[in-house]
Every structure is written in C-alpha cells, then in structure tokens.
Amino acid sequence: MQEFDPHVLEEKPIAPPAEFQKRARVQTLEEYKKIYDRAKDDPEGFWGEQAKMLDWFERPQKVLEWDLPHAKWFSGGKLNVAHNCLDRHLAKNGKKVALYWEAEDGKRLKFTYAELHARVCKFANALLTLGVKAGDCVAVYMPMIPELPIALLACARIGAIHSVVFGGFSAVSLADRIGDAKAKWLITADGGYRRGHVVPLKDTADKAIESCPTIEKVVVVKRTGEKVAWKQGRDLWWHELEEKASAKCPAPAFDAEHPLYILYTSGTTGKPKGVLHTSAGYLLGCMYTMQLVFDLRADSRDDDVYWCTADIGWVTGHSYLVYGPLANAATCVMYEGAPDFPKRDRFWEIIERYKVSILYSSATAVRAFMAWGNDWITKHDLSSLRLLGTVGEPINPAAWKWYFEVIGGNRCPIVDTWWQTETGAIMISPLPGATPTKPGSATLPMPGVISRVVTMKGEAVKPGETGYLVIEKPWPSMLRTIYGDDERFKRDYWTRIPGVYFTGDAAQLDADGYTWVLGRVDDVIKVAGHRLSSMEIESALVSHPSVAEAAVVARPDEIKGEAIVCFVTLRSGIEPTRELRAALGEHVAVTIGTIARPSEVRFADLLPKTRSGKIMRRLLREVAEKGGVSGDTTTLEDLSVIAKLAAAKGTDEE
Numbered sequence: 001m002q003e004f005d006p007h008v009l010e011e012k013p014i015a016p017p018a019e020f021q022k023r024a025r026v027q028t029l030e031e032y033k034k035i036y037d038r039a040k041d042d043p044e045g046f047w048g049e050q051a052k053m054l055d056w057f058e059r060p061q062k063v064l065e066w067d068l069p070h071a072k073w074f075s076g077g078k079l080n081v082a083h084n085c086l087d088r089h090l091a092k093n094g095k096k097v098a099l100y101w102e103a104e105d106g107k108r109l110k111f112t113y114a115e116l117h118a119r120v121c122k123f124a125n126a127l128l129t130l131g132v133k134a135g136d137c138v139a140v141y142m143p144m145i146p147e148l149p150i151a152l153l154a155c156a157r158i159g160a161i162h163s164v165v166f167g168g169f170s171a172v173s174l175a176d177r178i179g180d181a182k183a184k185w186l187i188t189a190d191g192g193y194r195r196g197h198v199v200p201l202k203d204t205a206d207k208a209i210e211s212c213p214t215i216e217k218v219v220v221v222k223r224t225g226e227k228v229a230w231k232q233g234r235d236l237w238w239h240e241l242e243e244k245a246s247a248k249c250p251a252p253a254f255d256a257e258h259p260l261y262i263l264y265t266s267g268t269t270g271k272p273k274g275v276l277h278t279s280a281g282y283l284l285g286c287m288y289t290m291q292l293v294f295d296l297r298a299d300s301r302d303d304d305v306y307w308c309t310a311d312i313g314w315v316t317g318h319s320y321l322v323y324g325p326l327a328n329a330a331t332c333v334m335y336e337g338a339p340d341f342p343k344r345d346r347f348w349e350i351i352e353r354y355k356v357s358i359l360y361s362s363a364t365a366v367r368a369f370m371a372w373g374n375d376w377i378t379k380h381d382l383s384s385l386r387l388l389g390t391v392g393e394p395i396n397p398a399a400w401k402w403y404f405e406v407i408g409g410n411r412c413p414i415v416d417t418w419w420q421t422e423t424g425a426i427m428i429s430p431l432p433g434a435t436p437t438k439p440g441s442a443t444l445p446m447p448g449v450i451s452r453v454v455t456m457k458g459e460a461v462k463p464g465e466t467g468y469l470v471i472e473k474p475w476p477s478m479l480r481t482i483y484g485d486d487e488r489f490k491r492d493y494w495t496r497i498p499g500v501y502f503t504g505d506a507a508q509l510d511a512d513g514y515t516w517v518l519g520r521v522d523d524v525i526k527v528a529g530h531r532l533s534s535m536e537i538e539s540a541l542v543s544h545p546s547v548a549e550a551a552v553v554a555r556p557d558e559i560k561g562e563a564i565v566c567f568v569t570l571r572s573g574i575e576p577t578r579e580l581r582a583a584l585g586e587h588v589a590v591t592i593g594t595i596a597r598p599s600e601v602r603f604a605d606l607l608p609k610t611r612s613g614k615i616m617r618r619l620l621r622e623v624a625e626k627g628g629v630s631g632d633t634t635t636l637e638d639l640s641v642i643a644k645l646a647a648a649k650g651t652d653e654e
C-alpha cells in the first residue's frame, strides 16, 4: 500500500480549466450533484433512462432484478453488442475513422466504421465456419494489432464469449486460463513486436496448447512473417479464413445478460479469477462513462481523437479502447509498441501526428515520462490535447502536477479514474468540466455509484481515517460472477463486509467527501498498474527445485508504483549464489510472464511465521521497504530475530 501523506488533504482544489468547462457536457459541481442525487434517489429510473443510449432490438421490461449478490440488468431486453459498436453508426458515420493504428515500426493503417464493420463481419463468418456458436468461449492471445479488436467484436457479433490473455503472459499462464474457460478455439499471431524484438506468441501458444486438450482450432494472424511450427488440421491462417468469408453477417439479438467476456485477474490466492461480464449492462457502463468522464465529442465537426494507451489484454483496453469508444462512434488511436521505441518521444510524436485530443494512460507511464525529462516533450506540438486521464494505481501528487503542467499545458483537466476489472467501467472520477480536482484523489463517485469508506463492521469512518472502500448498490457493468466459481464470487466480494461489494482497496475520505484510494489491502501487488498476486509468484518460486519456501511482498517503487520483492529459503545443501538468484527471477518470468519478474530475490535462512505457521508478510514488507541487504550480494539474511518476534506475537496478522 502506498505511504499516505495527510498533508495532501489540505491542498486547495484545482477548478476545471475555464475554456474546457465552457463546452463540457457537465459544467458545474451543482449539475453533477443534481445528476448524482437523481441517480441515488431512484437508481432504477436513472439507469433505465441511461439505457436508452443503447440500440435495442427489444426493449427491456425490467431495469434490475437484485438477489444479492446476483444482479440481472435490463431483463427482457435484446441487443447485439457489435451492432451497437459498429452497424448503428454506418448510416451517419460509415466514413468516419474508427481506428488509426500505428505499428511500432512506423507502419500505419486507418479503418473507417464501414471498413471495420466489414472486417468484423468477415471474421465473424470465419468463426462460424469453425463451428463457434453463441455461448462458446474463444481464447485470444494477440499483440496490439487491428485484428485484436476485430476478433473481440466478431465474437460479440455471434454471441461467443472472448477470453483475452495478455500477450506478455507465459505458456503456463495461458494454459491455465484456456483450461479454466475450456476454450476450444485460440486466436493468436505468429508473433508481435516489442522494442524492435519479435515476441514469439505462436511458439508460446503451442507450448500452452500441449496441456490444453480442449483446443481444437488455432487461428493465426501473420504479423511478423517469422517461420512458425504448424499443425495441419489444427492451425489456420487468419487471412485465408478472412479471404473466403463474406462481408455480410447478421447481428442476432441476444439477451441483455448474455455473457460477453471473461477476463482473468489476480486475487488473493494463486489461482487467477475469471471475471465474467455480460452484454447490455457492461456496454452501458462503458458508453456512459466514456461520455461523462471523457466528455467525448462525437457526431460533430470537431470530433475528438481519443487515445487509450492500455493494452487490450487488460480491462482498460477492453472498456476504453474497444467497447466504450466504439459504442460512442469515437475516433481512436491504437499503438502497437513501447513508449520509448525508437525514442522516448514516441507518444508525443503520435499525439502530434493524429492530433489526439484525449489521452488516457497510466500513472506509471506518467512517472516514466517525467523521469525521462521534458526535452522529449517540448519539441512536439501537443496543443491538440484537451483532456488527460490516468488509471490503474494511485498517482502521486508530484506526477499529477507534472502531467497537468507539462503535458496538459495547464489547460487540460485530469481525470484520475478509479475502477477495477470487476467493476467493468469507471466508478470514481472527476467529471472534467465540473469537479474541482485534488492531485492524487480520484475525487467523487460517478452518478449511479454509491461508494463508501467503512470499517470491517461496515460503519463509516471519519474523514481522514483509513477504511475499506466498498460499493453499496449494484451497478450495470458489475461482474456477474467468477467464471465457474460462484462461491468465490460471493466470498471474495460480498461476504467480507456483508451486503456490500468489497473492493479490496483501502481509502480515505476527506472533508469534502473526496476519495483517496491508498492501495490494496489483500496480497495483490500492482506493478506498473498490472495486477499480480503474491501467492501466484510464491507458487512459481516453490516450483523451482532449489526452493524450499518463498514469500513475496511489494515495496514502493518510484516509477512502477510497486516492485516485487521475493524472500526465498533454499532447500538444504543448496548454496545461495548470484546465478541462482538470476535463475529464480527468470523462472518466475517464464512461469507467469515477464511482467512478474521480481525486482529483488533475497535469500533468507527462515521466514517469519506466526505460531499457526502463517508467513507474516507485513514484517517482510517492512524489511523490503527498509532496503537492507543489497540486491547484488548473496549473503543469507538472518531473519531469525523477526521470526522470533513474530512467533512471540503468536497471532495471525491478516
């Protein structure tokens, strides 16, 4: 959890920049409060009203059926998510650019809504010829290329459930996720590019499939042209399937609650959870927040050019690079590669080239840009920007201010958006024309969201005191369950503090009712905004033959927010060496994915445990934060003192 500086609470709010405010959808705090109160007093009336922004084939009969913790939104309603993202725009916006895609090597492509629609229809037909039916699960393991959103929308069009696995995950992680969802189809690419290097996705997919008996067909996009292994009868080239497919594909009507996708995320245990989102409520959440938080201008002569820098492998990419912007007929930018390739001004070059007006990125990215220095930025014209956003982790006030001044030229409001894979859409955020901001605070809940900061007993904490962030009422884009594990859904989110949704975050409210999210209270680690579980990394470590026991904690990191520190006890007779330390780091990267590579692996003689044998991570966190043994020596740490202390205390800490 981030160290919290109470002084920031005393900072004066920053009013929305006047020029922005004049044209914003919501222009005053009073207006926000009016909408908020209306939603609070009559949530079903409010959401029923909002749901009119979707294009329904059959209108819903009921807004909400709530049988805690199970919600059904918009029962009786029928729609098609892909139709809402594409077909309905064709008459008016068919020629409008839906997507500007830029490859890492500089290659550029442009898709109008009509072109994107045709590509999606073709690939949807291709999926149908492969036997994919509504309700089937299709796994997706792809680089950031246009075929990725096309694949998602094609699945949505025919009612198949997509399960995207981030391209940086390992074969083991991919296999676990395919296995859990029992996917029969996998869509991948021969490879992707990252900082000029080829990422061999097909090779990794092949390894994963060795332990995935459910997979019948693998569709492969030719991206790099590198030679890949080929299994006749199982592997199919995307372009060959697409060439044969018709560009006409009906968009059938599906129930409002038809499953749209599964997205795996890390929780407290080692097993990732498959967060299940459904159709209408999720799409509404994305569409509604896109309008209010990003103040999107579409359908006019000065349309926005919107760029969300997240990878579609994460929820931010799902909601704010695919479903939210396309449902709103926005023009989006999608970039394939790294922000520092070939040079550290790649982002600013892209903003200048496409005249990006809305930029949505992560706090980690902002801190990295800040560290790289302003010279990379000042040589570019960023005057097209009018709004900036961040997501994924707390943003420290210094980085916030730098973003505001240097990138936003003091004229762009910043929306610090708090939400989760589970919430589907933004929950707490300023409305950029209305909410005075305080650097480091996600400010106020969205209309329709009732968030609270409470004790474990569910009692409200006083302003300035730390408590648990919870959500009181159901909301349309909430997860419906954990795929295949409804008990875990109930246990993790709805029974910790009975009757409310438990976010897993600690937070404070200030005297103005602003929310300050401090970080996770569970064993979830946020590295560069990516969510990882301590337990997952620990089980990767103990699967190494040299390791007897491991404990993994996070320590604050100036750029990445948090960094992974592993404490490892070796099996008897195994010597701690530099080579072994490097090998263990590599082992974690290979087992989970490079995003989980530890910053430090520290050898310890024994780990501090309670009498009942539970590892005391809190103590280890303190040790990790204080530094101590340098990452480059192989001295065995003597943790016996804290181990004894821990044993003497004798209580389970968490």
Ligand code: PRX
Residues within 6 Å of the ligand: 265, 315, 316, 390, 391, 392, 393, 394, 395, 416, 417, 418, 419, 420, 421, 422, 442, 503, 504, 505, 517, 518, 519, 520, 526, 529, 530, 531
């Ligand atoms: O701890 C919070 C942090 O990210 C967690 C959710 O992670 P994930 O499901 O990967 O989704 C990230 C993208 C939506 C939260 O429980 N988090 C997210 N946004 C913020 C944040 N912490 C502070 N401020 C934010 N704006």
